[in-house]
Amino acid sequence: MANQDKKGSAALLVKPNKKKIAERHHVENEEKYTRGSSLNAKKMKAGYKLKEKIRKQEKEAKEAAQAAALAERLHGEEAGYLEAEGMEKTKNFKQDQLADAVDINTSSKIFNLDLDEFGPYALDYTRNGRHLLLGGKKGHIAAFDWQTSKLHFETHVKETVRDVTWLHNETMLAAAQKKYVFIYDNNGMEVHRMKNHIEVNKLEFLPYHFLLASVGNAGYLKYQDTSTGQLVAELRTKLGGCDTMTQNPWNAVINLGHGNGTVTMWAPTMTTPLVKMLCHKARVTAMAVDPSGRYMATAGLDNKLKVWDIRKYGLIQEYSTKAPAASLSISQRGLLAVGWNSQVTIWKDIFRTKQTAPYMQHLQAGSMMNDLEFCPFEDVLGVGHQKGMSSIVVPGAGEPNFDSLEANPYQTKKQRQEAEVHGLLDKLQPEMIMLDPTQIGKMTRATKEEAQKRQREDQAEQAAEADDLPTKDRKRMRGRNSSLKRYLRKKERRNIVDQDKLDTMDQLQKLQKDQAKPSSGFTTLDIF
Structure with missing residues (x-):
């Protein structure tokens, strides 16, 4: 009996408990990431190899869902939007009301900088959303850490400043001045003067390629490599002067808006535009592309705001504005800000369904809008206008969880230096800029029959061309x-x-x- 008890207890210890194993391997919120009910390969009438392949695919899908559910625990913050009670509308909420309702840290992000003398102002945030750059049209340039109110530098260049942009990080910036483009460091010292960029209106920096793109009154789109100092490309648009430019963050394609209502998409390796779209009946005044690279918003002098699906280059929605929009900006969570006259209108879910009322509104009394930009990883919208700069809170605009290897708002000096070195080592070449970057590194898998058919067609074309050519007498x-x-x-x-x-x-x-x-x-x- 003792031996039997020992054997029985040993058998109980060795025998696996399938229910406990299933509970042990089940992850919370796993169903959220599954692709529906799984296939049972045992009940399928198929061969052994096919069953093994299906079983392997189902195992990989389950592991991917569990990994996504486990990674969800690392997301300590959640995105939230304004919610109105009863008959209230979120568009009627003012910034003063929001400042009283939110915490002290968020309320400190609502402020105005009164700079009446040197406006209108253009602005730009760094990729991590920590530093802010201001450029007044009458020559005022300032850079500072806007969250801690630490001023990097402030200077007056005593000539027109049309646009400003940060380069790879907060240590370098570019300013499009009256005739040339100048590079400054974070102390306000002039580092370089780019004589190839003349009378520039707009600047864009491609962070993964270290390319500074500019376009101006001459109608030339120029790419300057900021790591080597070489002029990579100089493309003639043949559509006159241009003052509307933005980049597609997904594929690094530059979008230009022209005076005849067309939008062209450019890559530095092509002398002609990749895509040319007729978007408006009048000049394009503003343009923005969402971070996923799927949608584009354009505004023109015809008082129209249009939303496009640039995957198929089709119009999704069209709105009428009371005045031509001066600037557009799309947040990380898909909110669209439209600046016209002295007002800012913010739209929610505009890329999904037709909207009848805006999400939020902001009035900057007595000051015309010039530039809008959402701050990355923050529910903040920067507004550059005639009388200075304003920062307003837009709940639900920024991505609440950031990737510290991609853009870290809390990076130290050592981390910034390491990120700069890694960025230079991983720099992409200009030849890799294309409409569909997923095609890089792929092979065209043509079958043997297709290759033979293509070869026969080529031979037939060559024979037809040879028959058409006049025969020459042999020279004796x-x-x-x-x-x-x-x-x-x-x-x-x-x-x-x-x-x-x-x-x-x-x-x-x-x-x-x-x-x-x-x-x-x-x-x-x-x-x-």
Whole structure:
């Protein structure tokens, strides 16, 4: 009995409990990431190899769903939007009301900078959303850490400043001034003057390629490599001066808006636009592309706001505005901000369904809008206008969880230096800019029959071209380069006199006599 008890207890220990194993491997919220009910390969009427393949695919899908559910625990923050109660509308909420309702940290992000003398202002945030750059049209340039109110530098260049942008990080910036584009460091010291970029209106920096793109009154789109200092490309648009430009963050394609209402998409390796779309009946005044690269919003002098699906280059929605929009910006969570006259209108879910009312509104009394930009990883919208700059809170605009290897708002000096080195080592070449970057590194898998069919078609085209070409008579070699002359010279070099050489000389003399005889046929003069 004792031995039986021991064997029974051992059997209980060894026998697996399938229910506990299933509970142990089940992850919370796993169903959220599954692709529906799984296939049971055992019940399928298929071969062994197919069953094993299906079983392997189902196992990989389950592991991917569990990994996504586990990674969800690392997302400590969640995105939230404004919610109105009863008959209230979220568009009626003012910034003063939001400042009283939110915490102290969020309320400190609502502020105004009164700079009446040097406006209107253009602005730009760094990729991690920590630093802000301001450029007044009358020459004022300032850069600072807007969250801690630490000023990097402030200067006056005493000439027109049309646009400003950060480069790879907060240590370098570019300013499009009256004639040239200038590079400054974070102390306000002039580092470089780019004489190839003349009368520039707009600047864009491609962070993964280290390319600074500019377009101006001459109608040339130029790419400057900021890591090597070389001018990569100089493309003539042939559509006149341009002052509307944005980049597609997904594929690094530059979008330009022109005076005839068209939008062109450019890559530095092509002298002609990749895509040319007729978007408006008048000049394009503003343009923005969402971070996923799927949608584009455009505004024109025809008082129209249009939303496009650039995967199929089709119009999704169209809205009428009371005045032409001066600037557009799309947040990380898909909110669209439209700046027109002295107002800012923010739309929610505009890329999904037709909207009848805006999500939020903001009025900057007595000051015309010039530039809008959402701050990354923050529910903040920066507004550059005639009288300075304003920062307003837009709940649900920013991505709440960031990737510290991609853009870290809390990076130290050491981390910034390491990120700069890694960025240079991983720099992409200009040739990799294309409409569909997923095609890079792929092979065209054509079957043997398709390859043979294509080869036959090419051969048929070549044969048809050969038949169409006029045939030329073979040039008969006479004189010094004739075969007989060459043969005789060869014999003379060897000092050989034989019967073969004598026969050849007789043949050559006979040929020369025949050529010297006049033609026996009638000529045109003989007939008449």
